[in-house]
Amino acid sequence: xxxxxxxxxxxxxxxxxxxxxxxxxxxxxxxxxxxxxxxxxxxxxxxxxxxxxxxxxxxxxxxxxxxxxxxxxxxxxxxxxxxxxxxxxxxxxxxxxxxxxxxxxxxxxxxxxxxxxxxxxxxxxxxxxxxxxxxxxxxxxxxxxxxxxxxxxxxxxxxxxxxxxxxxxxxxxxxxxxxxxxxxxxxxxxxxxxxxxxxxxxxxxxxxxxxxxxxxxxxxxxxxxxxxxxxxxxxxxxxxxxxxxxxxxxxxxxxxxxxxxxxxxxxxxxxxxxxxxxxxxxxxxxxxxxxxxxxxxxxxxxxxxxxxxxxxxxxxxxxxxxxxxxxxxxxxxxxxxxxxxxxxxxxxxxxxxxxxxxxxxxxxxxxxxxxxxxxxxxxxxxxxxxxxxxxxxxxxxxxxxxxxxxxxxxxxxxxxxxxxxxxxxxxxxxxxxxxxxxxxxxxxxxxxxxxxxxxxxxxxxxxxxxxxxxxxxxxxxxxxxxxxxxxxxxxxxxxxxxxxxxxxxxxxxxxxxxxxxxxxxxxxxxxxxxxxxxxxxxxxxxxxxxxxxxxxxxxxxxxxxxxxxxxxxxxxxxxxxxxxxxxxxxxxxxxxxxxxxxxxxxxxxxxxxxxxxxxxxxxxxxxxxx
Amino acid sequence: xxxxxxxxxxxxxxxxxxxxxxxxxxxxxxxxxxxxxxxxxxxxxxxxxxxxxxxxxxxxxxxxxxxxxxxxxxxxxxxxxxxxxxxxxxxxxxxxxxxxxxxxxxxxxxxxxxxxxxxxxxxxxxxxxxxxxxxxxxxxxxxxxxxxxxxxxxxxxxxxxxxxxxxxxxxxxxxxxxxxxxxxxxxxxxxxxxxxxxxxxxxxxxxxxxxxxxxxxxxxxxxxxxxxxxxxxxxxxxxxxxxxxxxxxxxxxxxxxxxxxxxxxxxxxxxxxxxxxxxxxxxxxxxxxxxx
Numbered sequence: 043x044x045x046x047x048x049x050x051x052x053x054x055x056x057x058x059x060x061x062x063x064x065x066x067x068x069x070x071x072x073x074x075x076x077x078x079x080x081x082x083x084x085x086x087x088x089x090x091x092x093x094x095x096x097x098x099x100x101x102x103x104x105x106x107x108x109x110x111x112x113x114x115x116x117x118x119x120x121x122x123x124x125x126x127x128x129x130x131x132x133x134x135x136x137x138x139x140x141x142x143x144x145x146x147x148x149x150x151x152x153x154x155x156x157x158x159x160x161x162x163x164x165x166x167x168x169x170x171x172x173x174x175x176x177x178x179x180x181x182x183x184x185x186x187x188x189x190x191x192x193x194x195x196x197x198x199x200x201x202x203x204x205x206x207x208x209x210x211x212x213x214x215x216x217x218x219x220x221x222x223x224x225x226x227x228x229x230x231x232x233x234x235x236x237x238x239x240x241x242x243x244x245x246x247x248x249x250x251x252x253x254x255x256x257x258x259x260x261x262x263x264x265x266x267x268x269x270x271x272x273x274x275x276x277x278x279x280x281x282x283x284x285x286x287x288x289x290x291x292x293x294x295x296x297x298x299x300x301x302x303x304x305x306x307x308x309x310x311x312x313x314x315x316x317x318x319x320x321x322x323x324x325x326x327x328x329x330x331x332x333x334x335x336x337x338x339x340x341x342x343x344x345x346x347x348x349x350x351x352x353x354x355x356x357x358x359x360x361x362x363x364x365x366x367x368x369x370x371x372x373x374x375x376x377x378x379x380x381x382x383x384x385x386x387x388x389x390x391x392x393x394x395x396x397x398x399x400x401x402x403x404x405x406x407x408x409x410x411x412x413x414x415x416x417x418x419x420x421x422x423x424x425x426x427x428x429x430x431x432x433x434x435x436x437x438x439x440x441x442x443x444x445x446x447x448x449x450x451x452x453x454x455x456x457x458x459x460x461x462x463x464x465x466x467x468x469x470x471x472x473x474x475x476x477x478x479x480x481x482x483x484x485x486x487x488x489x490x491x492x493x494x495x496x497x498x499x500x501x502x503x504x505x506x507x508x509x510x511x512x513x514x515x516x517x518x519x520x521x522x523x524x525x526x527x528x529x530x531x532x533x534x535x536x537x538x539x540x541x542x543x544x545x546x547x548x549x550x551x552x553x554x555x556x557x558x559x560x561x562x563x564x565x566x567x568x569x570x571x572x573x574x575x576x577x578x579x580x581x582x583x584x585x586x587x588x589x590x591x592x593x594x595x596x597x598x599x600x601x602x603x604x605x606x607x608x609x610x611x612x613x614x615x616x617x618x619x620x621x622x623x624x625x626x627x628x629x630x631x632x633x634x635x636x637x638x639x640x641x642x643x644x645x646x647x648x649x650x651x652x653x654x655x656x657x658x659x660x661x662x663x664x665x666x667x668x
Numbered sequence: 669x670x671x672x673x674x675x676x677x678x679x680x681x682x683x684x685x686x687x688x689x690x691x692x693x694x695x696x697x698x699x700x701x702x703x704x705x706x707x708x709x710x711x712x713x714x715x716x717x718x719x720x721x722x723x724x725x726x727x728x729x730x731x732x733x734x735x736x737x738x739x740x741x742x743x744x745x746x747x748x749x750x751x752x753x754x755x756x757x758x759x760x761x762x763x764x765x766x767x768x769x770x771x772x773x774x775x776x777x778x779x780x781x782x783x784x785x786x787x788x789x790x791x792x793x794x795x796x797x798x799x800x801x802x803x804x805x806x807x808x809x810x811x812x813x814x815x816x817x818x819x820x821x822x823x824x825x826x827x828x829x830x831x832x833x834x835x836x837x838x839x840x841x842x843x844x845x846x847x848x849x850x851x852x853x854x855x856x857x858x859x860x861x862x863x864x865x866x867x868x869x870x871x872x873x874x875x876x877x878x879x880x881x882x883x884x885x886x887x888x889x890x891x892x893x894x895x896x897x898x899x900x901x902x903x904x905x906x907x908x909x910x911x912x913x914x915x916x917x918x919x920x921x922x923x924x925x926x927x928x929x930x931x932x933x934x935x936x937x938x939x940x941x942x943x944x945x946x947x948x949x950x951x952x953x954x955x956x957x958x959x960x
Contacts, residue, residue: 070890070891070892070903071887071889071890071891071892072891072892072894072901073887073891073892073893073894074761074894074896075761075882075885075893075894075895075896076758076759076761076762076766076851076853076879076882076895076896076897077758077851077853077895077897078893078895078898078900078902079853079855080914080917080918080921081893081902081904081914082902083917084910084913084914084917085902085904085910099890
């Protein structure tokens with residue numbers, strides 16, 4: 043045994059004044075009385091107890107000396123070598139993933155896990171240390187290694203439920219890094235299972251799993267995505283998947299709602315373990331919040347609902363300047379998102395609409411704005427016109443550009459095109475065999491707008507007759523209108539995504555607020571019009587918005603509309619399968635044992651000293667009050 | 669004369685005047701004695717014997733019953749007042765000392781008696797008679813008496829009232845009022861002495877004096893109790909409970925004094941030294957007036 047503070051032993055010298063005071067004290071105070079007659083009547087009755095009366099003074103001295111020695115010993119803080127040798131380092135991992143929100147164990151599996159974790163902390167021995175980690179959505183250190191039980195209890199009770207996936211393997215890896223150089227280490231996982239590498243983790247000698255939950259069935263929406271139709275500009279497709287993760291047959295309903303209006307209801311009859319998948323085709327130009335529901339009350343509610351954001355498609359005012367081209371007129375007219383105006387010529391200083399389509403005639407210079415130039419026959423400030431290209435063959439096509447999505451031009455018959463030499467820097471989307479651009483995109487600096495040039499003669503060849511033509515026009519319209527109106531994939535909880543912001547005030551901001559479905563805000567930096575979001579830990583609709591923005595007075599208040607909405611769903615088969623694994627059931631609850639009940643020796647010494655104080659107080663009271 | 673200063677003498681004079689105006693005939697002088705004689709107050713009848721004075725025949729009785737009965741009258745005489753003053757060491761206890769208070773009371777009573785033409789003697793005692801101021805008469809003797817009282821000191825051994833009274837009653841003297849001014853802390857009991865006084869046809873009147881500290885002691889804890897009279901030391905641990913017991917015992921002692929006096933029809937005054945002596949004298953005179 044050694045002492046942490048040996049200098050404290052000097053306090054033992056206080057025994058000397060205590061003994062001196064005792065000696066002084068036994069020379070009692072003399073009190074003169076006129077007669078002792080009456081006192082004798084009292085004390086002669088107690089004569090047999092006089093020995094005790096004498097002894098209790100000595101006992102008081104002994105109690106006081108013992109008290110002093112105990113306090114001095116406590117201050118010196120004795121420590122046994124085995125205490126240091128046997129000190130343990132434990133990492134307690136509490137699973138707070140979505141499946142831990144299941145209510146098959148009242149009130150939830152997470153609360154039951156916390157309840158199971160607290161006795162482990164109570165059983166902590168002095169000099170043992172525990173770290174607390176949570177393993178939902180992403181591993182998070184809630185408390186570093188410490189033996190302070192209050193801190194640990196607070197760390198455990200502060201773990202919030204998340205809708206994210208289980209990250210036990212990552213948490214175990216983190217725990218092992220924390221315990222890397224510790225001789226006596228242990229990892230305790232309080233979880234309902236359902237994580238990757240379960241067998242390997244369970245078999246690890248340094249890991250103990252405390253199971254929480256029961257073998258409870260659950261029906262869940264495991265996939266819910268929406269995308270725009272490739273053919274219909276206002277159409278969209280929904281992919282939905284529902285899984286019956288239970289041992290029984292389940293009858294339920296799958297309901298689809300757009301902005302609160304039911305658009306479809308499908309009765310489901312699912313066999314045990316069966317998965318139902320379906321793609322829905324719907325149309326809507328207004329867009330809104332698309333919600334899928336399973337009408338069933340089961341232990342896990344979070345996967346009974348899924349959301350997706352269907353952006354509103356905005357009508358684009360387009361001016362077509364042409365002497366007359368039926369293909370061009372019809373391809374724009376056919377698009378329900380285009381408000382077309384056809385003119386033969388346009389005055390030099392006439393105001394331009396969102397998009398101007400120039401067929402053959404081109405003003406020189408091109409005014410600021412968006413211009414779609416088809417078969418230019420006149421030079422402009424951005425290019426010069428050369429000879430006619432006879433039967434150009436598409437040699438190269440940019441497949442990465444959104445302008446070329448779902449388009450193949452190599453099998454299109456193009457008898458004639460214009461040879462154009464661009465002076466402005468741009469991107470060649472399709473190039474002829476000799477290197478002449480056939481389809482060219484220019485983004486003019488200083489906000490002058492975009493220019494798209496198609497050099498092909500539409501009246502010769504079969505391009506207007508190909509399906510590529512309306513797709514090419516639709517892509518061009520999308521490119522001119524920016525990313526607004528594009529569909530955005532619903533993210534799974536725990537996912538991280540780089541999101542390109544739509545054109546507008548949000549894309550120019552240096553930071554945006556990410557607002558969780560429960561209203562919590564978090565500031566995110568914006569870099570090059572992109573923002574990195576995630577990992578999202580809550581299902582529902584997350585919102586990206588400018589900071590300190592006033593609340594919308596009405597839904598139609600465009601200025602108050604958020605920069606972007608992001609749908610987030612659980613969409614994880616392993617999380618929705620909340621049936622406790624049979625392998626987990628055989629694992630006994632972990633016990634980390636108890637020493638002095640978590641109390642250090644100095645505390646016990648101080649406690650005994652406190653008890654002696656009570657004894658001395660009793661003796662004092664006996665002397666003074668009886 | 670610190671104890672009996674000018675103020676004290678003024679108070680004595682005042683008490684003397686009050687006693688004449690209000691309580692004339694009720695205390696001390698002009699008292700009816702146990703002797704029958706030539707007074708004016710009827711005592712009883714006795715049969716006529718030859719040689720008796722015819723003036724004393726009760727002619728009314730003779731007229732009604734045809735019997736010659738002689739009327740007898742109580743004789744009035746000056747009263748002999750014996751003040752037995754406790755001079756034991758226990759009387760030196762208290763603040764102010766009980767002895768000072770006792771001497772003031774004794775002086776006041778003596779003054780009133782002398783003013784009413786009674787005879788007064790003061791006997792200081794402890795274990796035995798330690799000082800004696802012989803019977804004296806006349807108001808002019810008061811200063812000598814006060815000087816005697818002032819010179820008295822607490823002294824002697826343990827209070828022994830029986831022994832004191834035994835010595836006192838065997839003196840050849842007339843019977844009279846015996847005022848015992850004492851704390852009555854007699855290890856052998858106060859009864860023996862008072863019994864002797866009664867048996868020898870004295871009229872005892874007990875004035876018991878105590879200090880507040882005696883009635884309600886405050887000390888607690890480990891103490892050495894030192895008996896100032898006997899010099900006895902007792903090491904005790906005084907607890908709150910002991911104090912309660914003490915108060916009960918002391919109260920019992922007080923009650924026993926009162927009960928004794930009531931039993932034998934003795935005058936009894938119990939007083940703390942906290943009240944002024946003149947108030948005590950007035951209270952005594954009022955009590956005596958109410959009784960007569």
